[in-house]
Amino acid sequence: GGTAVKCSGCGITMQTTSPDLPGYIPEKLLTREPVICQRCFRIKNYNETSSVTVDQDEFLKLLSQIGDKDALVIHIVDIFDFEGSLISGLQRFVGSNPVVLAVNKTDLLPKVTNWNKVRNWVQKQAKEQGLRTEEIVLCSAKKNQGFDRLLDVVSELRGNRDVYVVGATNVGKSTLINRLIRDYSDMEQELTTSRYPGTTLDMVNIPLDDGKHIIDTPGIVYPWRFSEIVSRQDLSSIMPDKPLKPAAYQLDSGQTLFFGGMARFDFVDGQHQSFTCYINSGLKIHRTKLERADQLFADHAGELLSPPTRDQLAEMPEWTRHEFRVPRKSPSDIYISGLGWIRVNSENGALVAVHAPRGVRVLLRPALI
Ligand code: GDP
Numbered sequence: 408g409g410t411a412v413k414c415s416g417c418g419i420t421m422q423t424t425s426p427d428l429p430g431y432i433p434e435k436l437l438t439r440e441p442v443i444c445q446r447c448f449r450i451k452n453y454n455e456t457s458s459v460t461v462d463q464d465e466f467l468k469l470l471s472q473i474g475d476k477d478a479l480v481i482h483i484v485d486i487f488d489f490e491g492s493l494i495s496g497l498q499r500f501v502g503s504n505p506v507v508l509a510v511n512k513t514d515l516l517p518k519v520t521n522w523n524k525v526r527n528w529v530q531k532q533a534k535e536q537g538l539r540t541e542e543i544v545l546c547s548a549k550k551n552q553g554f555d556r557l558l559d560v561v562s563e564l565r566g567n568r569d570v571y572v573v574g575a576t577n578v579g580k581s582t583l584i585n586r587l588i589r590d591y592s593d594m595e596q597e598l599t600t601s602r603y604p605g606t607t608l609d610m611v612n613i614p615l616d617d618g619k620h621i622i623d624t625p626g627i628v629y630p631w632r633f634s635e636i637v638s639r640q641d642l643s644s645i646m647p648d649k650p651l652k653p654a655a656y657q658l659d660s661g662q663t664l665f666f667g668g669m670a671r672f673d674f675v676d677g678q679h680q681s682f683t684c685y686i687n688s689g690l691k692i693h694r695t696k697l698e699r700a701d702q703l704f705a706d707h708a709g710e711l712l713s714p715p716t717r718d719q720l721a722e723m724p725e726w727t728r729h730e731f732r733v734p735r736k737s738p739s740d741i742y743i744s745g746l747g748w749i750r751v752n753s754e755n756g757a758l759v760a761v762h763a764p765r766g767v768r769v770l771l772r773p774a775l776i
Contacts, residue, residue, distance in 0.1 A: 416447030633745030
């Protein structure tokens, strides 16, 4: 019973159990005045935000409020997991409001990347998902690349609008918003501003020194991303933190590559050809015969084929098999959400298969690079 305690910053109902969910406050701080959730506390006192997450249904509820407002939407996606981090239903919810697609973590692609080609690829893929983008900005929040461009685009398009920042978990939303806070908000004024206007659900309004706001939304959890099913410990083995080192393999049909014990790639049929793996180097690639692959996994998963450890593997869904016929004359990737992709280099076509934990999204797509 009793009335739920609300955050005096963002208006969210507070809870003391889940630090990653909206409205979290450590129990012992409930008596502190003003009562303010951890996320608002950090923004107020340290001028920085941190990630909180919600599930898809919750997120759609939040999104549907944006369509009624005059807003500029920055949608952040992760270039390492583009399809997995793209909010495909976004257009329906934002209505006629302009969307800037910020494609983050470009520092992870090899230094000698054709960025025009990447931009065109992104544009095409976004369009195919039904997303109209006012502008596409390639950036790296971490390396501060493309960020001036993003700020320019935002100032250009913003007019009198508030800026909503939306994204899946782990795409770098907090890192990017913290830069926006640093560049746009006046620390002194910030500290004397104890209330954030517009108290809607789990969105946090960050006042800027020109009277506008950035609205930080919780990160949406998409269950089809590898990053959501591995343990926190294994996240660092699948998530690259420096530029990917493409690993090329010349394979005959009937050969298999294991990516640690996370997933496996089978070259089922086709002429001898090369495949390039864009996978974090923290994951050892093990080559074997396709006919031996099942047995090898049964015998050595969690040991020779690790991470994950045997214990962690037991916590993950069983593998399912996805088969793809790679068409001739169209450079393609076999993409595994959150784990990376394998570029099929030959133009002769191939029959391939991926084994990955059930639920992880695996797709054939036009080659990114
Ligand atoms: P959020 O969950 O979307 O708020 O993402 P965070 O800002 O917390 O970042 C998630 C992870 O991605 C962290 O480990 C960051 O260091 C990393 N990250 C953020 N931006 C970049 C980037 O531009 N490049 C790379 N390589 N990593 C990034």
